[in-house]
Amino acid sequence: MGASQPAGDVDPSTLLPPAEPVHLLDPDGTYHEDPDHPVDLDDDQLRMLYRHMVVTRKVDREAINLQRQGQLGVYASLLGQEAAQVGGAFALSEEDWVFPSYREMGAAVTRGVDTGKMLHLFRGTWLSDHDPYEHHFALYSIPIGTQALHAAGFAMGAKFDDNPIVTMAYFGDGATSEGDPHEAMTFAGVFKAPVVFFVQNNQWAISVPLDQQTAAPTLAHKAVGYGMPGHHCDGNDVLATYAVTRKAVDRARSGAGPALIEALTYRMEAHTTSDDPSRYRTRQEEEEAAKTDPIVRYKLFLEKEGLLDADLGEQVEAEAAAEATRMRDEIYEAPHGDPMELFEHVYVDDTGHFERQREVLATELAARDGEVSA
Amino acid sequence: MTVTLAQAINRGIHDAMEADDRVLMFGEDVGKLGGVFRVTDTLQETFGTDRVYDTPLAESGIIGTAIGLAMYGFRPVAEMQFDGFAYPAFEQFTSHLAKMRNRSRGRVKLPVTVRIPFGGGIGAVEHHSESPETYWAHTAGLKVVSPGTVADGYAMTRAAIAADDPVIVLEPKRRYWMKDDLELPVTTEPLHKAVVRRPGTDVTVVAYGPMLKTAMEAADAAEEEGWSLEVVDLRSLSPIDTDTLVASLQRTGRMVVVHEAAQSLGPAAEIAARMQQEAFYHLEAPILRATGYDTPYPPAMLEEFWLPDVDRILDRVEEALDY
Ligand SMILES: Cc1ncc(C[n+]2csc(CCOP(=O)(O)OP(=O)(O)O)c2C)c(N)n1
Numbered sequence A: 001m002g003a004s005q006p007a008g009d010v011d012p013s014t015l016l017p018p019a020e021p022v023h024l025l026d027p028d029g030t031y032h033e034d035p036d037h038p039v040d041l042d043d044d045q046l047r048m049l050y051r052h053m054v055v056t057r058k059v060d061r062e063a064i065n066l067q068r069q070g071q072l073g074v075y076a077s078l079l080g081q082e083a084a085q086v087g088g089a090f091a092l093s094e095e096d097w098v099f100p101s102y103r104e105m106g107a108a109v110t111r112g113v114d115t116g117k118m119l120h121l122f123r124g125t126w127l128s129d130h131d132p133y134e135h136h137f138a139l140y141s142i143p144i145g146t147q148a149l150h151a152a153g154f155a156m157g158a159k160f161d162d163n164p165i166v167t168m169a170y171f172g173d174g175a176t177s178e179g180d181p182h183e184a185m186t187f188a189g190v191f192k193a194p195v196v197f198f199v200q201n202n203q204w205a206i207s208v209p210l211d212q213q214t215a216a217p218t219l220a221h222k223a224v225g226y227g228m229p230g231h232h233c234d235g236n237d238v239l240a241t242y243a244v245t246r247k248a249v250d251r252a253r254s255g256a257g258p259a260l261i262e263a264l265t266y267r268m269e270a271h272t273t274s275d276d277p278s279r280y281r282t283r284q285e286e287e288e289a290a291k292t293d294p295i296v297r298y299k300l301f302l303e304k305e306g307l308l309d310a311d312l313g314e315q316v317e318a319e320a321a322a323e324a325t326r327m328r329d330e331i332y333e334a335p336h337g338d339p340m341e342l343f344e345h346v347y348v349d350d351t352g353h354f355e356r357q358r359e360v361l362a363t364e365l366a367a368r369d370g371e372v373s374a
Numbered sequence B: 001m002t003v004t005l006a007q008a009i010n011r012g013i014h015d016a017m018e019a020d021d022r023v024l025m026f027g028e029d030v031g032k033l034g035g036v037f038r039v040t041d042t043l044q045e046t047f048g049t050d051r052v053y054d055t056p057l058a059e060s061g062i063i064g065t066a067i068g069l070a071m072y073g074f075r076p077v078a079e080m081q082f083d084g085f086a087y088p089a090f091e092q093f094t095s096h097l098a099k100m101r102n103r104s105r106g107r108v109k110l111p112v113t114v115r116i117p118f119g120g121g122i123g124a125v126e127h128h129s130e131s132p133e134t135y136w137a138h139t140a141g142l143k144v145v146s147p148g149t150v151a152d153g154y155a156m157t158r159a160a161i162a163a164d165d166p167v168i169v170l171e172p173k174r175r176y177w178m179k180d181d182l183e184l185p186v187t188t189e190p191l192h193k194a195v196v197r198r199p200g201t202d203v204t205v206v207a208y209g210p211m212l213k214t215a216m217e218a219a220d221a222a223e224e225e226g227w228s229l230e231v232v233d234l235r236s237l238s239p240i241d242t243d244t245l246v247a248s249l250q251r252t253g254r255m256v257v258v259h260e261a262a263q264s265l266g267p268a269a270e271i272a273a274r275m276q277q278e279a280f281y282h283l284e285a286p287i288l289r290a291t292g293y294d295t296p297y298p299p300a301m302l303e304e305f306w307l308p309d310v311d312r313i314l315d316r317v318e319e320a321l322d323y
């Protein structure tokens, strides 16, 4: 028996996250250049980042309103996480894929997914209503961390096909304690799959803070255990998030394998509209966090750079308002799901599962109609 | 040619991979080793490590990545090494593999085959002899089948891989070494149909997978008692082919359902419920069950007392006839 061999051929120190999270924009909008993390965006693209964040915030707010008005059963807001989601998703190309959790409206906006369709899960009309293959945006995944494996498998498929696409899995800080992201990063490491694991560390998993979630130095350090680089960035800094993700995405696309990104941010809203954060965190903490608002900071930057004047600002606000109205109308005007559709999409080839049960429901529906007309 | 059940399944996977280059085969030790039961023997040599590969030892990872691969456009065949080791993947099976098509309103299909050696009778150590079929069959969105003959080992493997729905193939591990003639191509009933393996007039015995052979042996033994048993090979647990069962019950008026799985809420309970609903006036006796007990699977030295066998089946047959 020979001595045991290290599994990887990399020097672990090259995988470690930087001592400080990558940060390019100060809260007052001052930009610091970092040669390791270039921002290769033209003026239109820089404005587009702003547009996506503003639209995201607006539709997110509108979704909360829709829940308050009884139009949605529940909604999970991403308030405060706009830069993390938009900056991450903006680093992908159109052919790339996103596997979201349930809080990724910002990523959806960036991918061009219909925001109204994203709400049907929460409205309870259907379990989803967008076509994942249209914008390469998979279904929301509520069981924590499970989508990381779908992303890893998808990326393995691309790799087997020599298809130069990158897959991105979004999940939360709490999810890093689950088994599935662990297995996903294990598989991705072994198969050098072109997948980027993007952790939005918003400090909370419902009521459980990060220090009760893990004893790891940072979540980004976990990457070393899977043989992939760990990146750490200020997730409220859209340029840092973009630049870091871009680096990981380019590397994955080049065939060098997966990466883990930890974007530091803060969940400024309740976990969902059903949650009461006053039971586990202070107003003071929330007020402190609000000072690091990602949109305020980026707006100051654009103004400093002369990329955003009052006219353009108003135009973006108007676009966001129009999108929110469109989404709202879609939800208000949406139908109730058709009960007979319950049996429609369980199997591609329904070989006799529902013959009898379909009849039962049809009879019940006919009886209801009878009652209504009687 | 005469082959074992394991070889027939192996041939089924081989021919499916040859016919469609999007078919992949993966799991724990399925590559060089050819699987702990050698069901995937030589496949890696034939199709290369890109199409037949060993995964890390992580069952949720196997099923979860199979889902991603299927979404991408592959047709994965995943192996769970043993029945009792599929449980770490339970969430991926039930919340995603089974539901993705439904959740996506038909937009995403997952043509995934999961092969699971299952059942007892080989004197194995704890966790290697489980019959968890109810978990899978109770999960809407999965199809669940179990071959009981060598020919079905080939044919059902091909049909499962060709299906656009996720199919769990429960392979009766104690029958892997059972030999029979395999003539290709196999002509057989579709995946979801039950088959009358032996016609009879007095009592219908329903069995599947590992218990089919036992039921056939019981039918032989019953002849000596002067009882004529009709043996129905259920083949599919999801869906259940009610019509074939009802037709048999109409001929015999009596039914005994056999499975290794624990009794309560097992497949026999569902079959009994359907039969009394669909063929109440044909019943000459209550539907009886010859199954495992409602206890954890026993240690190897006690499994012969736990597993249904010819005697247990014939006891139930006699009860039905005496009713
Ligand atoms: C497997 C699983 N366990 C528990 C839950 C209930 N749950 C929903 S969200 C959540 C917290 C998740 O925290 P995190 O991963 O940090 O994501 P965040 O909600 O902060 O975006 C929990 C426990 C779940 N959805 N899935």
Ligand SMILES: [Mg+2]
Binding pocket: A172, A173, A174, A200, A201, A202, A203, A204, A205, A206
């Ligand atoms: Mg969190």
